[in-house]
Amino acid sequence: MATIDGSNVKKLIVACDAGMGSSVMLASTLKKQLKKQGVTVEHSSVPEIPKDADVVVTQSGLADRARAVVPDVPVVPFQLFLGDPAVAKVVKAIQDGTSIEV
Template identity: 85%
Template structure:
């Protein structure tokens, strides 16, 4: 398990592959939720994840590929594009400045 310090997250990347639009919606939702916390939320193809990301959220099937692109960045795999508990934990940790194990 990886421990994430929410107070140190300044750039969150939503990585996708299929281009179906669901990940764009998730990125938009996270931008709204984290705006007050000064966190930049970006949407990126999994093969082009920015190296300066502090944390990456991506669909479970893409997690290994994401880890290969940014091996030193925590990658949070999720199942549901909206309302996934793992993503919610990371958002709460950022908002509270707390830590979370993922």
């Protein structure tokens, strides 16, 4: 398991399979939630995840592929595009400057 120090997250990537639908909505929601913390939130296809990402959130079915692209970056898998507890934990850790295990 990896640990994410929320106070150190400056770039969060929402990675998808290539579509631009629900994951773009999630990225937009996270941008709003993390604006005060100065976190850059970007949308990316899994093969194009930027190497300078601090954390990646992606559908659970894509998590292994994402880890292969950025093996040194914590990847948080989720089931639901909106209201998923795993994503909510990451947002809270960033907002509160606390650490979580993923």
